[in-house]
Amino acid sequence: MTLELLDAGSAWAGHRRYATRGLVRPASHAELADVVTSGEPVRVLGSRHSFNDLADSPGVLVSLDALVGEPVIDEARRTVTVDGAMRYGELAAFLHAHGWALHAMASLPHISVAGAIATATHGSGDTVTNLAGAVVGLDLLTADGRLHTLGTGDGDLAGAVVSLGALGVVTSVTMRIEPTYDVAQVVWEGLGWDVLTAEFDTLSSSATSVSVFTTWRDDVAGAVWQKHRTDAAPARDLADLSVRRATTPHHPIPGVDAAACTQQLGVPGPWHDRLPHFRLEFTPSAGAELQSEYLLPREHLPAAITALRSLADDLRRLVLVTEVRTVAADELWLSSAYGRDTVGLHFTWVQDVPAVEALLPRLEAALDGLDARPHWGKLFAADAATLAARYSRWDDARALIRRYDPDGVFANPYLQRVGLR
Ligand SMILES: Cc1cc2nc3c(=O)[nH]c(=O)nc-3n(C[C@H](O)[C@H](O)[C@H](O)COP(=O)(O)OP(=O)(O)OC[C@H]3O[C@@H](n4cnc5c(N)ncnc54)[C@H](O)[C@@H]3O)c2cc1C
Structure with a gap:
């Protein structure tokens, strides 16, 4: 390989350096093809927002940052085709400027399209699938130098979208779009535990996208964030559920300045300026942190809350904030919402790796x-047998990975540990 080997540096949160030999940054698709066919193990690095060793490689990491061009909108088909390394925030601004929108955004717009769909990254909403749910096509470069174009008529697509980077390099992604829309965001404070568990369906269906934030206090569960499309019937007023409408902007982590957060207080604005919690030009969340998330069939939410409250002392010690969100079912084999309407229990932890790793098995x-299916890009303890039992298409996913990458060029210790290689 003739490309300069750069220092790969650290994950976004700064808690782990990549163990790879180095990072290359091809300037053309021909250079990218040289990298993947060199015979050395390769993984693509997205925007570095995963918290575990998923993106790491025993060989080299490849950044596609120099291969991002302008997205292509197909108005007749209502799709956009975008280079894999483009960040959602930049894509969203482009789409909105041309009168179009995506159906969902994650809590932050900083992540790359290919990196986010590879882990089933999601936002929130009873009828809103994760970000990968919008994908109708992929271009995939495999280790033999072939470019595979997968579309909706292709039986492999459902296994290739949430890929964990195991099949090859996703050079471009085609996604469904819709006409642009506005969203208004309102925060409600003082949510009680009894209301959260008894009225969860009322809460989660009360707006297009709903999040509940808690710090596991005994006296109060926390806050409800409603994000609602202004082209839909009005959001449900929650005042009868003993919560108060906030009159000042909030950050998900109590006590943190809300300057990094998107506009609240019910002021309508473009979808991409409201659906994420955080603004592209600011550091999202806490920065120095860790994250975990578990995605369960949504009917298990009350039982999960009861189980987790039995660990409340430990959680209060390590949690900056927990977020509860819903995700609509999809058909993507390794998606955490595969085949079931889902509720996610997310943990933003203080950056204490040994303490968090000690708590996760409990x-x-x-x-x-x-x-519970753990988020692929966050910290978890589940072993290969546990994971295999939670995905009905697990064996199909393994077979697909072996078919596209027979020599394991895109394999790494993470994929071996979880049993996908
Ligand atoms: C502050 C913060 C907030 C977050 N909020 C959310 C949230 O709201 N919802 C949620 O679900 N998750 C959330 N996450 C997790 C994050 O969305 C995922 O970890 C996501 O996968 C990160 O995308 P990335 O571009 O940084 O990818 P990376 O972490 O760099 O890589 C992730 C995987 O994608 C692969 N990959 C990347 N690009 C390509 C490509 N072109 N071809 C093939 N494989 C590729 C990598 O090899 C790796 O396997 C958050 C993370 C942070 C740090």
């Missing part, structure tokens, strides 16, 4: 029996 044991 936390996962507390959720035992609730069919």
Whole structure:
């Protein structure tokens, strides 16, 4: 390989350096093809927002940042085709400027399109699928130098979208779009635990996209964030559920300045300026942090809350904030919402790796029996056998990975540990 080997540096949160030999940044698709066919193990690095060793490689990491051009909108088909390394925030601004929108955004717009769909990254909403749910096509460069174009008529697409980077390099992604729309965001404070568990369906269906934030206090569960499309019937007023409408902007983490957050207080604005919690030009969340998330069949939410409250002392010690969100079912084999309407229990942790890693097995044991699927890009303890039992298309996914990457060029210790290689 003739490309300059750069220092790969650290994950976004700064808690782990990539163990790879180095990072290359091809300036053309021909140079990219040289990298993947060199015979050395390769992984693509997206925007570095995953918290575990998923993106790492025993060989080299490749950044596609120099291969991002302008997205192409097909108005007749209502799709956009975008280079894999483009960040959602930049894509969203482009789409909005041309009168178009995506159906969903994650909590932050900083992540790359290919990196986010590879892990089933999601936002929130009873009828809103994760970001990968919009994908109708992919261009995939495999280690033999072939470019595979997968579309909706192709039986492999459902296994190739949430790929964990295991099949090859996703050079471009085609996604469904819709006419642009506005969203208004309102925060409600003082949510009680009894209301959260008894009225969760009322809360989660009360707006287009709903999040509940908690810090596991005994006296109060926390806050409800409603993000609602202004072209839909009005959001449900929650005042009868003993919550108060906030009169000042909030950050998800109590006590943190809300300057990094998108506009609240019910002021309508473009979808991409409201659906993410955080603004592209600011550091999202806390920065120095860790994250975990478990995605369960949504009917298990009350049982999960009861189980986790039994760990409240530990959670209060390590949690900056927990977020509860819903995700609509999809058909993507390794998606955390595959085949079931889902509720996600997310943890933003203080950046204490040993303490968080010590708690995760106990936390996962507390959720035992609730069919929890860990977020692929966050910290978890579940082993290969546990994961395999939670995905009905697991064996098909393994076979697909072996077919597209028979020599394991895109394999790494993470994929071996979770049993996909
Ligand atoms: C502050 C913060 C907030 C977050 N909020 C959310 C949230 O709201 N919802 C949620 O679900 N998750 C959330 N996450 C997790 C994050 O969305 C995922 O970890 C996501 O996968 C990160 O995307 P990335 O571009 O940084 O990819 P990376 O972490 O760099 O890589 C992730 C995977 O994608 C692969 N990959 C990247 N690009 C390509 C490509 N072109 N071809 C093939 N494989 C590729 C990598 O090899 C790796 O396997 C958050 C993370 C942070 C740090």
